Structures are given as C-alpha cells and as structure tokens.
Amino acid sequence: MPLSATAWVRKMRGGSQAHMIVAEDGHSYVVKCKQNAQHRRILVNEWAAGILLEHLGIPTAKPEIILLNDEFLSANSELKVVTGSHEKPVLPGWHFGSRVPVDPSRFVLYDYLPDALLSQVANLRDFLGALVFDKWVHNADSRQCVFFRAQIRHYSDAPATRKTGFVAMMMDHGYIFGGPEWKLEDTPVSGLYPRHLVYREVRGLDSFQPWLDLATNVPLSLLDTIGRSMPEWWLNGDRTELDKLLEGLWRRRARLPHLLEDMRNVRGNPFPNW
Ligand SMILES: Nc1ncnc2c1ncn2[C@@H]1O[C@H](COP(=O)(O)OP(=O)(O)OP(=O)(O)O)[C@@H](O)[C@H]1O
Numbered sequence: 001m002p003l004s005a006t007a008w009v010r011k012m013r014g015g016s017q018a019h020m021i022v023a024e025d026g027h028s029y030v031v032k033c034k035q036n037a038q039h040r041r042i043l044v045n046e047w048a049a050g051i052l053l054e055h056l057g058i059p060t061a062k063p064e065i066i067l068l069n070d071e072f073l074s075a076n077s078e079l080k081v082v083t084g085s086h087e088k089p090v091l092p093g094w095h096f097g098s099r100v101p102v103d104p105s106r107f108v109l110y111d112y113l114p115d116a117l118l119s120q121v122a123n124l125r126d127f128l129g130a131l132v133f134d135k136w137v138h139n140a141d142s143r144q145c146v147f148f149r150a151q152i153r154h155y156s157d158a159p160a161t162r163k164t165g166f167v168a169m170m171m172d173h174g175y176i177f178g179g180p181e182w183k184l185e186d187t188p189v190s191g192l193y194p195r196h197l198v199y200r201e202v203r204g205l206d207s208f209q210p211w212l213d214l215a216t217n218v219p220l221s222l223l224d225t226i227g228r229s230m231p232e233w234w235l236n237g238d239r240t241e242l243d244k245l246l247e248g249l250w251r252r253r254a255r256l257p258h259l260l261e262d263m264r265n266v267r268g269n270p271f272p273n274w
C-alpha cells in the first residue's frame with residue numbers, strides 16, 4: 001500500500017532532484033518522482049534494486065511507494081523538477097521513496113567518511129556483497145551509500161552488544177541496468193566504491209561469499225516479483241522490455257565470477273590482496 005506524504009522537508013542534492021518528505025508512518029523518505037530530471041525508468045531500477053538487495057541480505061534503504069496527491073503538491077510548490085530555465089511539474093500519483101534509516105532531525109547522515117573512520121565501519125564487508133550486486137545488475141554508477149551511527153549488532157555478526165559505531169547503508173540504484181538504457185554490459189570499472197580500502201580483505205572469489213551463491217541461486221519467482229510489485233504507472237508500456245531485461249539478469253548470474261575477476265584488470269587493481 002502506498003504511503004501518503006504529510007510534510008515536505010527539503011530538496012536533496014543529485015541529478016534526479018529528489019526531495020525529502022515525511023510520510024504518514026512518521027518516517028522520512030527521499031522521494032524520486034516519476035517526472036525526475038533523469039528518467040522514469042530510474043524508479044523501476046530503484047524498485048528492482050530494493051527487492052534484489054533484500055534477497056542478498058545487503059543493508060539498503062527500505063523502498064516504499066509514496067503518494068503525492070494534488071493537495072500536497074499545491075501546498076508544496078518547491079516540489080518540482082527544474083531543467084535549465086524549464087520547470088516541469090510533478091504530477092499527482094505514486095512515486096518512489098527510500099526510507100531514511102534514522103530520524104534526520106536528530107541524527108546525522110554522512111555521504112562520505114574519511115579513511116580513518118571508513119576503515120572502522122562495522123559492516124565494511126557489505127561492500128563486497130554490494131559489488132557482487134553491482135556487477136550482476138550492471139550498475140553504471142559508482143557505489144553509493146550513507147553512513148550513520150547505529151547499534152552494530154544490527155549490521156554485523158558482532159555478538160550481543162549494545163555498542164554503537166558507524167554503519168553503511170547502500171543507496172542510489174537509479175543507474176543499475178545501465179541507467180535508463182536497460183543494458184547489461186561488462187564495464188569492469190563501474191560499480192566500484194571510490195575508496196578502495198573497503199576491498200582490502202578480498203583474497204579471491206571466496207571473499208564474495210555468501211553473496212555470490214545467493215545471486216547464483218536466486219529463485220526465478222523473485223525476478224517475477226519485481227515486475228508484478230511495482231506501479232504500472234512507472235512502466236508506461238515497458239513491460240515487455242522489462243521482462244527481457246530480467247531474462248538477461250537471470251542468465252547473467254553464471255557470469256558473475258568472470259565479471260568479478262575482470263575487475264583485477266582495472267587500472268590500479270582495487271583488490272591489492274588478490
Ligand atoms: N534513503 C536515504 N536515506 C538517507 N539519505 C538518502 C537516502 N536516499 C538518498 N539520500 C540522500 O540524498 C542524496 C541524493 O540521493 P541519490 O544519490 O539517490 O540521488 P541522485 O539524484 O540519483 O544522485 P546522483 O547525482 O548521485 O545521481 C544522497 O546523496 C543522499 O545524501
């Protein structure tokens with residue numbers, strides 16, 4: 001069921017011109033509108049990523065369908081999309097929202113951490129899972145995440161402890177499937193996190209377990225769920241093309257070991273210990 005937006009908070013940085021809103025469940029969401037500055041298919045990609053990342057057990061922002069109705073849009077004129085001197089209105093309807101993992105009025109979220117803090121992130125290993133995902137779905141963008149302080153037992157195998165520390169949550173999946181082009185290409189450098197220290201534990205393909213097995217053994221029914229669970233409004237007649245794309249994704253699982261090995265040929269090999 002979609003959640004209605006109840007308050008507009010602010011415009012976010014970034015190419016899609018997303019907006020933070022509060023929804024009826026009291027949580028904050030970063031909303032990408034169907035009329036965003038990138039492409040309608042960005043919403044489809046974000047939705048698919050949410051389903052696949054949940055299967056892989058990689059922490060990501062919870063996806064929700066957010067209703068921006070006429071009344072809300074009229075009361076919040078900041079909610080529009082600007083390209084050059086042209087303003088595109090956001091149409092009332094269902095848009096994509098990714099839940100902000102903490103209350104942003106009380107806790108700080110960071111887009112980047114300096115290396116000294118990055119190396120202490122409790123779930124640093126999740127960057128290896130994210131790389132399996134990014135190669136599989138051909139994320140044409142680099143890996144993006146947000147960092148915040150949380151109880152580390154929710155994000156790592158740490159034994160029962162109430163210790164808090166920095167954790168990473170993966171987000172921004174608008175450019176999986178090669179972005180709006182919906183192409184699964186082999187480009188070794190894409191999907192990498194810009195700070196390669198997150199890959200220092202990689203010693204071989206085994207370092208990418210359990211995610212490699214989880215992706216390889218994904219049930220076909222999960223891929224079916226992707227197309228069936230999102231609003232038809234986002235697809236605009238793209239269903240046949242989406243089905244073709246998902247068939248490609250199904251076949252591509254077998255090539256994951258090769259796609260990962262190929263990254264060792266990237267200039268400045270991101271895996272110094274492999
Ligand atoms: N679920 C979330 N929780 C917290 N912050 C978020 C969330 N989603 C997005 N953000 C914040 O909003 C910003 C914009 O989001 P995102 O990167 O997804 O948008 P974009 O327009 O695709 O950006 P880009 O220019 O990278 O393509 C991010 O840099 C991040 O700070």
Ligand SMILES: [Mg+2]
Pocket residue numbers: 014144172
């Ligand atoms: Mg981004």
